Amino acid sequence: MAPELHHCSTAVWHEEPRRHSQHPQGAVLMTFGKYISRSVAIAALSTFACAGASAATINFDQDSSAATGSFSYDGQGGGLVGQGISFSFVSADTGTGSKVNCVNCALNFVTGDNISEGDSVGTNYAFGSGGSFTLTGEVVNGGSSIASGTLLDGEFTGTPNLTRASNRTGLFSAIGVNTVNDELASFFGIESGADFTFATTEFSFGELAFNGDNGFSGNVTAADLQTGTDVPEPQELAIFGLGLVLLVGGIAARRRSTDGDLIG
Numbered sequence: 081m082a083p084e085l086h087h088c089s090t091a092v093w094h095e096e097p098r099r100h101s102q103h104p105q106g107a108v109l110m111t112f113g114k115y116i117s118r119s120v121a122i123a124a125l126s127t128f129a130c131a132g133a134s135a136a137t138i139n140f141d142q143d144s145s146a147a148t149g150s151f152s153y154d155g156q157g158g159g160l161v162g163q164g165i166s167f168s169f170v171s172a173d174t175g176t177g178s179k180v181n182c183v184n185c186a187l188n189f190v191t192g193d194n195i196s197e198g199d200s201v202g203t204n205y206a207f208g209s210g211g212s213f214t215l216t217g218e219v220v221n222g223g224s225s226i227a228s229g230t231l232l233d234g235e236f237t238g239t240p241n242l243t244r245a246s247n248r249t250g251l252f253s254a255i256g257v258n259t260v261n262d263e264l265a266s267f268f269g270i271e272s273g274a275d276f277t278f279a280t281t282e283f284s285f286g287e288l289a290f291n292g293d294n295g296f297s298g299n300v301t302a303a304d305l306q307t308g309t310d311v312p313e314p315q316e317l318a319i320f321g322l323g324l325v326l327l328v329g330g331i332a333a334r335r336r337s338t339d340g341d342l343i344g
Contacts, residue, residue, distance in 0.1 A: 136174045136270050137308040138260060140182065140215065140232075143168035144302050149187070151242070151252065151285050153205065155295025159191040160207050160242060160252070165283065165300050170219050170231075176269030180226060185217030187232075187305070191240045191254070197294045198244050205242040210235055213256065215305075219264055227263035232307065234258025234278065244288075250298070252283040258307055270309065278307040 142165075149165030165187040171179040192208025212235050218228040240254035255278060262272035281304065288298040 135308050136172065136268070136274075137306055138170065138172045138264070138268060138270075138276075140167040140185070140187075140303075140305040140307075141169045141171070142166055142303040147300055147302060149283075149300035149303065150297065151283070151300065152297040153194065153242075153295050155197075155291055155293030157194050159193055159211055160205070160240065162187065162189045162213075162252075162283070162300075164188065165303050167215065167217070167303065167305065170264070172268035172270075174269045177267045178221070180219055180221045180267075182231075183218045183220050185215060185219075185231065187213060187215045187303070189213030189236075191236050195239065198242070199294060201244050201246055203244055205244075207236075207240045207242075209237050209239065209256075213258070219267075221267070226267045227261045229261070231261045231264055232258050232276075232278075234276070247290075248288050249284070249286050249301075250288055252285065254281050255279045256281075260307060274309045276307040276309045278305060281305045 146168065147166060150163050152161050152163075153159075167182045167185040167187065169179055170182050170185075171177075190211045190213075192210040195206040195208055196204070198205045213233075214230060215232040216230050219226040219231065234256050235258075236254050236256040238255050240252070242250055242252045244250050258276050258278055260270075260274070260276050265272055265274060283300055283304075284302040285298040286301045288296055290296045
């Protein structure tokens with residue numbers, strides 16, 4: 081009988097609701113004589129899939145007292161445009177590095193084309209995926225520059241949306257995929273070239289003004305951006321390798337046994 085497999089869940093990044101994925105996790109390794117159970121090898125691989133990734137999240141925070149940036153939509157079916165959205169600090173939950181300053185850091189983006197327009201308070205403007213977003217600036221730790229230029233670059237996934245909280249205020253939320261500047265990732269102990277996903281990204285805006293086509297413009301009053309990745313840890317990589325060895329070894333043992341039976 082195959083071992084019963086249980087499941088675990090993980091979650092990731094900022095600027096939208098967090099995304100969840102489930103992975104099977106392992107069982108007990110057993111050997112019987114010269115035979116190796118294939119199901120046990122699969123369980124070892126499953127253990128890696130579940131426990132083999134620890135979330136590493138980078139946070140970009142805005143000083144609300146010095147918030148800058150704007151939003152606009154033309155009302156003609158184009159994308160939502162964000163310009164000059166400021167961020168003042170960068171931190172991570174990796175245990176490496178500390179909260180550092182983000183100097184002249186600004187996010188500029190455009191979503192995919194408009195899907196639907198919210199024509200009253202409490203309704204949403206929905207936009208298509210794709211588009212682009214880029215955060216540029218310089219990250220400084222004390223008097224030392226950690227990274228500069230393009231700090232984050234990516235595109236939207238899902239359906240970015242803007243909710244009209246009132247006739248003058250609202251909230252934009254979105255998710256997407258992105259890359260992070262290698263020097264910045266390294267400062268926080270994250271391997272360069274890692275793939276990131278941003279989630280729970282939220283921008284509040286005020287001084288909203290509408291035109292006759294349901295287009296609008298407004299100023300950013302608060303911004304919060306998180307991007308995260310899953311980082312395999314050394315011990316889990318070892319479990320993954322053990323699973324592969326057991327699986328290959330089990331297949332080889334079965335072949336030898338089958339060959340012996342044929343010869344006999």
